[in-house]
Amino acid sequence: MTESLEKVYGYVWDSYSDDSTKESMDFSEGYKDFVSTCKTERECITEFIRIAEEQGFVGLDALLDKGHQVKSGDKIYAVTAQKALVLFVIGREPLENGLRIVGAHVDSPRLDLKQNPLYEDSGLAMLKTHYYGGIKKYQWVTTPLAIHGVVVKKDGTVVNVVIGEEDNDPVVGVSDLLIHLSKDQMDKKMSQAIEGEDLNITVGSIPLGDKEDKDRVKKNILKLLNDKYGITEEDFVSAELEAVPAGKARDYGFDQSMVMAYGHDDRVCAYTAFRAILDVKDPKKTCVALMVDKEEIGSVGATGMTSKFFENAMAEVMNLTGDYSELKLRRCLAKSKMLSADVSAAYDPNFPSVTEAKNSAYLGKGLSFNKYTGVRGKGGSNDANAEFLAEMRELMDKHNVTWQTAELGKVDQGGGGTIAYILAEYGMDVVDCGVPVHNMHAPWEVASKADIYEAMRGYRAFFQDA
Numbered sequence: 001m002t003e004s005l006e007k008v009y010g011y012v013w014d015s016y017s018d019d020s021t022k023e024s025m026d027f028s029e030g031y032k033d034f035v036s037t038c039k040t041e042r043e044c045i046t047e048f049i050r051i052a053e054e055q056g057f058v059g060l061d062a063l064l065d066k067g068h069q070v071k072s073g074d075k076i077y078a079v080t081a082q083k084a085l086v087l088f089v090i091g092r093e094p095l096e097n098g099l100r101i102v103g104a105h106v107d108s109p110r111l112d113l114k115q116n117p118l119y120e121d122s123g124l125a126m127l128k129t130h131y132y133g134g135i136k137k138y139q140w141v142t143t144p145l146a147i148h149g150v151v152v153k154k155d156g157t158v159v160n161v162v163i164g165e166e167d168n169d170p171v172v173g174v175s176d177l178l179i180h181l182s183k184d185q186m187d188k189k190m191s192q193a194i195e196g197e198d199l200n201i202t203v204g205s206i207p208l209g210d211k212e213d214k215d216r217v218k219k220n221i222l223k224l225l226n227d228k229y230g231i232t233e234e235d236f237v238s239a240e241l242e243a244v245p246a247g248k249a250r251d252y253g254f255d256q257s258m259v260m261a262y263g264h265d266d267r268v269c270a271y272t273a274f275r276a277i278l279d280v281k282d283p284k285k286t287c288v289a290l291m292v293d294k295e296e297i298g299s300v301g302a303t304g305m306t307s308k309f310f311e312n313a314m315a316e317v318m319n320l321t322g323d324y325s326e327l328k329l330r331r332c333l334a335k336s337k338m339l340s341a342d343v344s345a346a347y348d349p350n351f352p353s354v355t356e357a358k359n360s361a362y363l364g365k366g367l368s369f370n371k372y373t374g375v376r377g378k379g380g381s382n383d384a385n386a387e388f389l390a391e392m393r394e395l396m397d398k399h400n401v402t403w404q405t406a407e408l409g410k411v412d413q414g415g416g417g418t419i420a421y422i423l424a425e426y427g428m429d430v431v432d433c434g435v436p437v438h439n440m441h442a443p444w445e446v447a448s449k450a451d452i453y454e455a456m457r458g459y460r461a462f463f464q465d466a
């Protein structure tokens with residue numbers, strides 16, 4: 001390998017002084033706190049808004065009410081359904097000259113409760129679920145789960161629910177068959193060993209009331225829920241309750257160099273993009289951090305990237321500068337540059353056959369640029385322009401950000417996509433770049449603290465200087 005390639009494929013840790021090693025470790029402590037408590041898209045967006053407001057960001061609706069004149073240096077946020085967020089730091093140049101966008105998603109694979117979830121079977125109260133996103137179903141049994149989400153009552157009251165995160169909280173879970181009776185199950189294909197309709201969660205076993213009554217265990221659970229949250233069985237109809245892995249993010253490895261957490265995909269890129277935009281000072285181009293929902297199910301819906309909410313918010317902001325036209329908005333979007341911030345697959349020595357070692361991301365080797373994703377012959381991929389990648393190489397090197405280049409896996413082994421292609425429809429330059437992880441979409445994913453810190457530094461350099 002030539003010297004310059006060694007630089008591209010070197011360890012982040014080798015580039016760090018003792019001080020930078022400590023900075024990266026400290027940065028991950030903040031991330032661990034965030035990802036330990038924010039386990040739904042709503043929780044992520046609510047927390048981002050809380051911090052953004054503390055840091056001087058003002059809601060777009062409030063500015064519209066006041067007819068505020070937007071000017072350089074303004075910090076603005078717009079939110080949709082508490083699940084998708086766009087943060088703006090207005091730059092010195094006119095919006096027409098284009099934006100610097102970093103976009104990530106805040107939804108993660110999980111088990112959603114169905115709208116009529118609660119039932120009783122053989123003395124146990126159970127909850128029916130419908131899995132969300134791409135999961136290997138067998139990974140979600142016999143692991144402690146917590147329930148996070150909201151129940152919206154008919155009068156519009158939103159009840160926040162979190163069960164299973166405090167030390168003295170109960171956890172819930174999905175059972176699996178004992179090995180002693182698994183002869184038939186063990187002969188099945190892995191994808192069929194646990195079926196979607198088998199992912200039922202056990203939530204109770206104490207009966208309530210008269211022995212002659214039916215469903216007494218279910219009745220007791222309903223009483224507990226009513227006592228604690230004031231909700232009834234019918235309220236499940238208008239609820240969004242998600243079963244997620246219970247417990248906090250932990251240091252991973254004897255050297256504490258990595259973080260094991262639920263939801264790195266893609267909260268690790270959302271958090272680093274968020275922290276990066278908080279640091280932006282007086283940028284030339286207007287900076288935009290996008291935190292979207294529904295990526296794991298195809299970026300659909302009003303809060304997914306294919307929705308018009310970002311374009312609409314952009315139009316409103318441009319209008320508030322007093323210089324709006326349809327043509328200027330189109331130019332603004334077409335002249336923009338975007339980092340599609342999403343996780344990549346890190347090379348796993350336990351499964352070397354699915355990657356091609358020379359074009360794989362590695363834990364601890366920095367921010368991973370994926371020129372293209374997609375399947376088979378790059379199907380569905382954004383495939384960034386070489387010119388844009390050259391610009392990003394120059395930028396990252398100038399800011400001493402350690403980066404690497406990768407594909408998601410071996411050719412024809414599978415693949416995946418991100419929100420990159422959706423923003424590219426405006427004609428802007430977009431490239432995928434994010435943090436490599438092990439165990440993507442499993443209940444507990446692993447990322448390197450060095451890569452997490454380099455992602456934040458890379459996104460910050462892009463906002464400030466691209």
Ligand code: MN
Nearest residue numbers: 265266342343
């Ligand atoms: Mn993702």
Ligand code: MN
Nearest residue numbers: 265266296441
């Ligand atoms: Mn994903």
